[in-house]
Amino acid sequence: MSEYILEMQGITKTFPGVKALDSVSLRVRPGTIHGVMGENGAGKSTLMKCLLGIYQRNSGTIIYKGREVNYKTVREALADGISMVHQELSPIPERTVMDNVWVGRVPIKWGFIVDRKKMERDTQELFNRIGIDNIRPQDRMKDLSVAKMQMVEIAKAVSWNSSIVIMDEPTSALTNREVESLFKILRDLRRQGVGIIYISHKMDEIFQICDELSIYRDGTFVKNSNIADIDMKGLIEAMVGREVTAMYPKIDCEIGAPVLKVENLTSGKLFRNISFELRRGEILGFAGLVGAGRTEVCETLFGLHPITGGHIYKNGVELRIKSPTDAIRNKFGLITEDRRGKGIFGLLSVARNTVISNIRIYGFPLKHGKIRRDSKSFVEKLNIKTPSLEQRLMHLSGGNQQKVLVARWLLTNPDILIVDEPTRGIDVGAKAEIHSLITQLAGEGKAIILVSSELPEVMGMSDRILVMHAGDQTAVVDRKDFNVPGGDAMLLAYASSSQKQDVVA
């Protein structure tokens, strides 16, 4: 018997115009957590989909528990003990949590009736076993936060009692508390001898949870290493194949006149009395825990939620923003957090997705040459991996789709650019590119609002940080005050308490 539970060898997969995988391998031992690492578009998700039979590989062998397997469908793989949490969630929003967990294998009583009592019991047992205590089996999926939906997906993968569990960026929307429960689940599975394949762009997670790593670049296998034998620098080098420029490259730029003034902005129950000023060349960070209301403030500024109180002024003139069209007309740009739900037109091309918010300027009939030139320049600037500008967006890797969205809003040339979690799911190399682009834009005189759950990111990039807790503004802190040892602890304290601090708006 081999020491591996899974051996993938010489796996090659091509799509029209793309060699996604070129003879790569992956070997996973039972009872270990195996990190699969690589930049956006390296082929990580594709490799997993070849294993599961979602894609049919062109060549290569897969040996699982000592025998060769060739799954034609996910069901076959599941039945054989391999389950996966996908990078892009696909819940059935109208149904309950338990329907989502047991979809396709509901318990039947008397030969034909769905046994909902049993379903509920089983779901509750599953949740108890893995420590989920804030989701009820009867909850409707669409009422859950993205974080909770992600937890349901994870529970579902565990419920199959598989020998291999694959997690493709499972923590992208999780709060710290949920990441903790996930890690506990993973450690339990490891103890039971399950082989876990873990894909993530969050380096600290990798070093915290993985035992072994396999690293890929541009569809090729680079190397494999025990976690103890590699450090952050070595890992980044292996992934990127070059040196990465500094993260959070804050350039001091001139801060000009106030552009945006927000006074006591309130939107129903979402948040209350948010007040701040934003100047040309300034980056205002929004910090807070998931659920604090930061995204909702951004969306309201962009006309996506009704304003029920307060005022917004741009250059001293009061604005009425009732829809995104109003916001765009007033030169606001929003890079959304939830790219799948709100920003992606999967069937349209990369080029069309890049220019779509700015389509007016391309005239009627459309000037296709200019569309190509503009989108091409961003594909190059952001290093977007695509075989052509005509590729449908849905065929790009998750991180590359996100880059197209970033390009879209940069192209609208807004005065006020709101970026919500701009680097979620984006690899280290491109992260640094996006950080430096944001700082450059500030340097060109744009006013920027940056929301990020990664404290080092907001702290590294912002001139000031507005902290929120449960829909309230608890503090506004100046760079000189947070850019000191212990600054992160101070911001966290503001984010966790409803106590209002002295506001230096």
Ligand SMILES: Nc1ncnc2c1ncn2[C@@H]1O[C@H](COP(=O)(O)OP(=O)(O)OP(=O)(O)O)[C@@H](O)[C@H]1O
């Ligand atoms: N269905 C598809 N049709 C065409 N090309 C595809 C398809 N799926 C993936 N690709 C291409 O294959 C390559 C690898 O993509 P993959 O999604 O595996 O990357 P990844 O390593 O998971 O990246 P990310 O970190 O961004 O999720 C990319 O160039 C992508 O554009």
Ligand SMILES: [Mg+2]
């Ligand atoms: Mg992927």
